[in-house]
Amino acid sequence: MAQFERRGVGRRDVAHIEDRWYRPTQDEFGKVVVNGRGKPVMERTERYGKGDRYRVRYLTPAGERRSKSFADKQKGDAEAFLITVESEKRRGTYVDPTAGKVLFRDYAEQWMRGQTFDESTRESVEYRVRKHLYPMLGGRPLGKINPGLIREWDRSLYDVLSASTRSVVFAHLRAILGAAVDDEKIVKNPCTARSVRQPRPTERRVVPWTREQVAGIRRAMPERYRLVVDLGAGCGLRQGEIFGLSPDDVDLDAGVIHVRRQVKRVRSRLVFGLPKNDRDRHVPLPSMIARRIEDHIDGGRFGPTSITLPWENPLTGKPTTVDLLLTTTRNGALNRSTFDSKMWHPALALAGIERSRATGVHALRHFYASALLDAGENIKSLSSYLGHHDPGFTLRVYTHLMPSSEDRARRAIDSVFGGDE
Incomplete structure (x- = not known):
C-alpha cells in the first residue's frame, strides 16, 4: 500500500489512506520526528477515539476529490477499497459512488x-x-x-x-x-440481470373479419362515416390517419393515397401530427375506393371541410389548416374516443358483431392485411403499406395468415392451366 500512502507535495491529489487518530510528531522546527528505524513517531490527534479512524481519499477520473471512511481495525478494508477504486479507474469501469x-x-x-x-x-x-x-x-x-x-x-x-x-x-x-x-x-x-424476466405480453392471434362482416359494419354506419370503413378495409389506414386525410392526399391519376398526417389527442386537445413512427407513406388506391371517395365529396354534403389545429403540440405547435374528408356534423375534427362511442360501437351492435378489444376500428386494418396476403402480396410491401417500422413486426403479427407453400403452388398451377381437364 506504500504507493497509496505517499506524503508530501501534492498529497491531496494522490490516492491515499489517512489515519485520523494519529499523526506524525513534529519538533519545534516543524520537522517530523523519526525513531531509530527511520519511521515517524506518531502521536494522538484530538479526534482520537472519536468516529471513523481511516479515510480513503482519491480522485475520480473527472478529477473530483472523493473520500470514504472506515472504522478502527478496518484498515484492511480501506486498503481493499482503494485498490478496487484504482483498478476500476485503470479499466475504465469506475462509477462515482455519489452518482448513485x-x-x-x-x-x-x-x-x-x-x-x-x-x-x-x-x-x-x-x-x-x-x-x-x-x-x-x-x-x-x-x-x-x-x-x-x-x-x-x-x-x-x-x-x-x-x-x-x-x-x-x-x-x-x-x-x-x-x-x-x-x-x-x-x-x-x-x-x-438473469434473474429478472421481462413481462411477456399475451400473444393474441389476429382473426380477420370476413367480407360479410366488413360489409355489415359499413351498412350499419351513418352514411357520413362509411368512408371510414372503406379507407380502413380498402387501404389499411389507421383511425387517426383516416381522420386526417385530405382530398389533396388522394392522387386519382396515379392511384395512390399519400398518408401525411393524423389527427390525435395530446393533453386533452386535438392536434395534427405525423403518422405513427414519424413517417409518411404511399398506399395503393383501389379504383372502388377512389369511386367511394368521389361519391363522399360529391355535392359537398360531407366535405371537404377546412380544419385548423396545432401541429403536434397543443400549446406551442404551429396552427395548421387542412381540408379534411371526414369531420363531425358540426364541422370539427373527429375525436377517436367520441367517434368510437357515438358511431362505431352502435354500428357494431347493428351489425351483430360483439364489442371487444379485437373489434375496434383497427380490425379494418387486419382485414386489409389478410386480403393482401391471401392475394399473394409480400411482407415487405405489406409492411410499407401499413406503415410499420419493421417488416419483422408485420411478419410476427400476420404470419399465420400467409398462404402455405402448398396453397401457393396449387394456385400457381391452376392459374397456368385455367382449371382445364
Whole structure:
C-alpha cells in the first residue's frame, strides 16, 4: 500500500489512506520526528477515539476529490477499497459512488426531458412512468435499485396491469436505468440481470373479419362515416390517419393515397401530427375506393371541410389548416374516443358483431392485411403499406395468415392451366 500512502507535495491529489487518530510528531522546527528505524513517531490527534479512524481519499477520473471512511481495525478494508477504486479507474469501469445517490424520480424526469418523443408519445410515457414506476421506485436512489427490487416491483403490478402494459412499463424502466449506466450513475442495469424476466405480453392471434362482416359494419354506419370503413378495409389506414386525410392526399391519376398526417389527442386537445413512427407513406388506391371517395365529396354534403389545429403540440405547435374528408356534423375534427362511442360501437351492435378489444376500428386494418396476403402480396410491401417500422413486426403479427407453400403452388398451377381437364 506504500504507493497509496505517499506524503508530501501534492498529497491531496494522490490516492491515499489517512489515519485520523494519529499523526506524525513534529519538533519545534516543524520537522517530523523519526525513531531509530527511520519511521515517524506518531502521536494522538484530538479526534482520537472519536468516529471513523481511516479515510480513503482519491480522485475520480473527472478529477473530483472523493473520500470514504472506515472504522478502527478496518484498515484492511480501506486498503481493499482503494485498490478496487484504482483498478476500476485503470479499466475504465469506475462509477462515482455519489452518482448513485440520485433519486430515481429525479433522474427519470431528466431522462424524459431529453427524449425526442412526439407530444402524444411523451404524454403516454410520462403517464406510465409516474403512475407505475414512481410509487415504488421514485424515492429510491439509483444505486439502491437492485434485481430483487425489480422483481418485487413487477410482482406488485402482476394483478393490476395486463402483461402487455407491464411489458411496456418495464421497457421504460430498462431504458431509464440503461441511460443511468451510460451516464455512469450506476455500474449495471438491474433489469438485465438473469434473474429478472421481462413481462411477456399475451400473444393474441389476429382473426380477420370476413367480407360479410366488413360489409355489415359499413351498412350499419351513418352514411357520413362509411368512408371510414372503406379507407380502413380498402387501404389499411389507421383511425387517426383516416381522420386526417385530405382530398389533396388522394392522387386519382396515379392511384395512390399519400398518408401525411393524423389527427390525435395530446393533453386533452386535438392536434395534427405525423403518422405513427414519424413517417409518411404511399398506399395503393383501389379504383372502388377512389369511386367511394368521389361519391363522399360529391355535392359537398360531407366535405371537404377546412380544419385548423396545432401541429403536434397543443400549446406551442404551429396552427395548421387542412381540408379534411371526414369531420363531425358540426364541422370539427373527429375525436377517436367520441367517434368510437357515438358511431362505431352502435354500428357494431347493428351489425351483430360483439364489442371487444379485437373489434375496434383497427380490425379494418387486419382485414386489409389478410386480403393482401391471401392475394399473394409480400411482407415487405405489406409492411410499407401499413406503415410499420419493421417488416419483422408485420411478419410476427400476420404470419399465420400467409398462404402455405402448398396453397401457393396449387394456385400457381391452376392459374397456368385455367382449371382445364
